[in-house]
Amino acid sequence: MIIALDGPAASGKSTTARLVAQRLGFRYLDTGAMYRALALAAQQRGMTDEAFASVLPSVRLDLGYDADGNQTVALDGEDVTAAIRTRDMGLAASAISRHAPVREYLVQMQQELGRRYSEEAGGAVLDGRDIGTVVFPQAELKVFVIADARTRAERRLAELEVRGEVYPDREAALDALEAELVARDHADAARAAGPLRAAPDAILLDTTELSPEEQVEIVVQHALARQ
Numbered sequence: 545m546i547i548a549l550d551g552p553a554a555s556g557k558s559t560t561a562r563l564v565a566q567r568l569g570f571r572y573l574d575t576g577a578m579y580r581a582l583a584l585a586a587q588q589r590g591m592t593d594e595a596f597a598s599v600l601p602s603v604r605l606d607l608g609y610d611a612d613g614n615q616t617v618a619l620d621g622e623d624v625t626a627a628i629r630t631r632d633m634g635l636a637a638s639a640i641s642r643h644a645p646v647r648e649y650l651v652q653m654q655q656e657l658g659r660r661y662s663e664e665a666g667g668a669v670l671d672g673r674d675i676g677t678v679v680f681p682q683a684e685l686k687v688f689v690i691a692d693a694r695t696r697a698e699r700r701l702a703e704l705e706v707r708g709e710v711y712p713d714r715e716a717a718l719d720a721l722e723a724e725l726v727a728r729d730h731a732d733a734a735r736a737a738g739p740l741r742a743a744p745d746a747i748l749l750d751t752t753e754l755s756p757e758e759q760v761e762i763v764v765q766h767a768l769a770r771q
């Protein structure tokens with residue numbers, strides 16, 4: 545079984561995907577982390593996104609899980625799980641993900657991983673922007689996860705603070721983050737290749753007023769109803 549979770553930045557997709565996978569005994573794949581890792585690889589090589597697209601097969605991208613079931617990412621053998629979580633890497637990922645060769649490369653990898661995870665564990669939960677529309681248009685369950693922009697900014701700020709970033713003026717930080725997330729969503733929705741878009745048969749899940757447990761329960765119930 546394939547479960548596709550798509551939606552705008554910081555809407556709660558990754559948390560939901562990880563916990564839904566845990567509940568159902570499935571495996572999960574955070575596809576945004578893959579775009580973030582390639583953005584970092586391009587930066588490390590000092591290459592433009594265009595030039596980088598032609599050396600894609602030389603990049604070694606290894607995905608795994610830590611003891612808590614969080615996805616880990618290694619680039620050319622080096623663990624970059626934390627390094628790809630910065631705001632800059634979110635913006636760089638959005639920029640590199642506009643390029644069709646980059647998308648084709650990762651989409652194929654995601655399809656292979658999704659199929660393999662599904663065979664090995666009985667199901668795979670993928671989160672991203674184009675999972676239900678491009679990567680797995682035949683997914684048994686598609687969910688489009690949204691939340692209002694301020695709530696998303698608050699959640700992202702909390703994540704950044706947990707990672708050690710310090711924001712003395714929280715209100716100013718929230719304003720800046722909100723503007724950044726909204727601008728990234730617009731760019732993601734406006735691009736020609738794999739735009740951020742709900743599949744016509746996706747269920748809309750607004751997490752603004754929901755706890756992670758409530759979000760997870762809703763998706764799990766839909767999944768069980770389709771098994």
Ligand code: CDP
Nearest residue numbers: 553554575576577579637638641672673674
């Ligand atoms: O965690 P957050 O929602 O901020 O972003 P992410 O899921 O890590 O994705 C970072 C960027 O990668 C997005 O802004 C998208 O431009 C891109 N992305 C994509 O194009 N397609 C996907 N399937 C996943 C992410």
